[in-house]
Amino acid sequence: MNDARLHAERAARQRLLNCYLRESGRSMTATGDGLARVRLTAPGTALVVELRHRSVFGHHAYGDETWLERPGEPRLSLANREFMTLVLAEVEVVAAHAFPGIDGGARRSAELIAHINGSIGATARYLRHDRLAHHGDAQSLTRTAEQSLVYGHPFHPTPKSIEGFGDELPRYAPELGASFRLHYFAVHPDAVLQRRVAPGPWLPPDVVDAVRGRPGIDGYELLPVHPWQANYLLRQPRVTDLVREGTLVALGELGEPVYPTSSVRTVCDPSFPTSWKLPLHVRITNFVRNNPVEHLRRAADAGALVAQLAPRWRHRGFAVLAETGFRGVDPARVGQDLAADFAVVYRENPFADGRYAPRVVASLLEERVGGAPDLIAEVRRSAGAGGVTPEHVGQWLRRYLRISLLPLLDVFGSDGVSFEAHVQNSLLHTEDGWPARFWVRDMEGTSVSRDRLRNCELAPDSPLLYDDEEAWRRLRYHAVSNHLGHLVAVLGRFTDADEARLWRVARECLLHAGGERAEALINSPVLPAKANLVSRFARRGEQPLYVDVPNPLFEVSR
Known part of the structure; x- marks a missing residue:
């Protein structure tokens, strides 16, 4: 097995076990020989791990070896899948208490193991890829950071799970240094849903210049679309109808290359003062990442609120990158689902001048x-x-x-x-x-x-x-x-x-x-923590469970 796969599997085990410890409230006992034991549900049984670092707040680090300990038997070394199966059997117990009545534990475990393995495979691929080098300038430093998040959320069981790109992953994954040009649609004014809540350009000048004078789109609004999403949409029968009737005009790829940020679907042209939060009909971690109407309204309401409030905030060094509005296709014309696959949220990008390197x-x-x-x-x-x-x-x-x-x-x-x-x-x-x-x-x-x-x-x-x-x-x-x-x-x-x-x-x-x-x-003894593992196991990602964890800000005063 290559080093990248070993690193990816170790990271996955670390996330799985740390999630379980946090969400179950189980403790880990150091044994004094570089190992630690986690007591399991069955009497006398324990999971034994190599403990490389113990964290006050649960960010523990482990080695490569894990064992199952049973009464009267020698320790049994666990392969990676055996480790996952063992931990998820314990998670099933926690989930049954949190969500009474759930069933199909074996099926849920198998499904989650498949997603964990997918996340491991993606992580290993990213680790084998040479990290994008920055060239000393501010914009390059920002891009390198956005495209270097190879392990992901430390308390999520499948932080790099991604389904939908298939063989096109290298073209679109930020972790592989992707960049590409956006596809544009022209949308008939009667079919546009949009709201602007703050000033700022939405279309790069070269895009506007490229379509100026093009016949048949006078008065139409331009809508940027991720190139993968454009190919997906153009295969949908309803979109084919909209193009045929002239409600939509597919303009192809326009403008300068953009790069995807760490979220995969938000893209940035480093020289343009607006970035784009695009819909992607791709499952990333738990969800297909589109922009339904409620999300659009939340973003726009928040952008409008920040525009009202920010001038009275006096916090040196602190700022908010607000959304300036959204544009899409009216769900009254195309339905909620298709509208969510077109809608774009526009966000401030004040770093185009290269003054800062966030x-x-x-x-x-x-x-x-x-x-x-x-x-x-x-x-x-x-x-x-x-x-x-x-x-x-x-x-x-x-x-x-x-x-x-x-x-x-x-x-x-x-x-x-x-x-x-x-x-x-x-x-x-x-x-x-x-x-x-x-x-x-x-x-x-x-x-x-x-x-x-x-x-x-x-x-x-x-x-x-x-x-x-x-x-x-x-x-x-x-x-x-x-x-x-x-x-x-x-x-x-x-x-x-x-x-x-x-x-x-x-x-x-x-x-x-x-x-x-x-x-x-x-002064609060506890802090809330999202139970990503149990919620994912129970398929409740949209309404995740929260658990209370000890608050170190309180604990250190005792």
Whole structure:
């Protein structure tokens, strides 16, 4: 077996076991010989693993060997599939408690193992591909980060599962350095559904120039489409009818090449001040990634809200990449499903001038084969000749919190806006290795507390509106459990700064900042965490289960 496959399988086992430990509440007991035991449901049985690193917040790292321990029998070495089968048998027990009445455990396990193996295969392929080299300029650095997320979510069982591209994966996968030109459709004005909530260009000038004077499309609106999606749509009988009747005109590929970002379906032309969140009829992790009307409305409502509120925010180094609107084909003409496969969301891309070099935080936190995550190189650069001492790492973390978590908490406390600031939605620009600017993106995941929102225009039935506790839960999960927990785990593992010490630094920073939400956060014994494994096993990804996990910000005060 090649090294790439071994690394991919190890990463998959790590994610599967860490998900199980978090979602079941089971503990892991170190045995003192570099191993650890996880007690299983059957009396006297245990899973034994090589423990390479133990994390305060569950980001444990393991070696390649795993064993099953039974009473009175020698330990049984487990192959990768045997390991997965064993863990998923335990997951079935947890799922039965969480979702009473579910059945078909063996079928569910087999299905999930197939998806895990698909994710492993994709990861191995990405690892065999030479990482895209950046050329020192800001835009190249940003692209390299977006296209280097080869392992994915640390608490998801199938983070790189992708179904639909088939043999065309190399043409479209960001992890393989893909770039391509967009296909365009011209849409008859009577069939357009669109909403603009903020200024900004939607069409590159060269695209407009390329179709100027083309007969038969006067007054039509241009709609960018992913090239894979265009081929998919043009095979649909209803689209064929729309083209024949003149409602749609297929214009082919136009404009400069774009590259897919870490989400696969959002694409960027680095020289253009707008990026495009495109629909893709491809299953990525759990879902087919299209843009239904409710998602469009959420994104547009959030973009409009940010346009109203952002001018009064005073958080140096913090900003939001807002959606400026959407355009698609009216579902009243083509139906909801087909409309979701056409609709495009437009997002600010303020980095076209090359002034900043933001990198997606998820990529900065990923361990590289044979080396530390890229984030650690930034910490070392900031330390200079003084070296990376625990004190220096603490200072680096304080600077990071000042431009990320503290503004996120303040915005929620003052205006009730809860951004989906997980690590793949967060961008960081450093200066001399120090955190300097932070952006949060993807407004479709925004939620707003109806109890806190004041003096803003938002329809009472907006899908953004949530009860205060639910909006607060979403913020704590994305910004703390997902984001801060991962960041602190990486800093604690790859420097001499102890992870618990860094949680104390974070607590002190929040105490110093003050505010109602900061105090509520550090005084809560638990944090919410999404149970991706159990939810995926139960096929409840659209409405995932959440579990409570111990809050290190509270624990370190005891």
